[in-house]
Amino acid sequence: MINLQNCIPLGAIAGSITGVLMYLLCRNKVWHAKDVTYEKEVRKKTLLMLTPLIIIIVTIIGGFKLWEYKFRLSFIPNEFGVYKIIYRNEDSWGFGPGGNETGFIVYELPEKIAKKIETEGISYLQNLYSNARDGHEWRGHYETWHETPIDVTRNWVDYMSMKDGEENYSKKTPSIENYLNAYGFGISIDSQFLKIANSAIVHPKNYYAYGRIGIIIIIPASRKIIYAYNG
Secondary structure, eight states: OOOGGGSOOHHHHHHHHHHHHHHHHHTTTTTTOOOHHHHHHHHHHHHHHHHHHHHHHHHHHHHHHHHHHHHHHTTSOGGGOOOOEEEEEEEEESSGGGOEEEEEEEEEOOHHHHHHHHHHTHHHHHTOGGGSOBTTBOTTOOSOOEESSOOOOGGGSOGGGSOTTOOOGGGSOOOHHHHHTTTSOOOOOOHHHHHHHHHHTTSSSOEEEEOSSSEEEEETTTTEEEEEEOO
């Protein structure tokens, strides 16, 4: 997964470039000019020279933000028509194969799709065209859907607090906090969405599927989708 948190802050670079150019353009005579007309003329030319740069910088930043937005939407099946991200928190530690990333993203599920899922149940999800993998692209593709309550595995419980030899995870209450912290890299989640996630995974009529990375949880009644990943 591409680490968005470690992307270079384009705004900082843009500001630095602009500052350097202004310094280079104005260091020679501008701030010491006694002739007001000359000073105004130089400032005018400086502004004219900086305007194209500012436009380029704004375009780059806008393009990156658009790519970032589309990247996060790519975790959701195309059929859902999702476009609104309600909440997200993501963090990372390190780079490359040895790095770790954890994320929790909440999307708004369109009303039309929520009603379809409530009416047709899991069969609607099982028949999504996007369930089939498209080459090497794994985002937005989920082959096996399940109805909640979630099947409790080690990643969903605080196994460190379990007694030696105790492996019956099914008797434990799962939580999204434990899932996010499965590899020791947990993140804090807004209490409102934490409550929604923990309720969704233990009550019926919600749906989930594991992807190549992370899990997607569909909550038709509240029109929300949660995508969470760890590791």
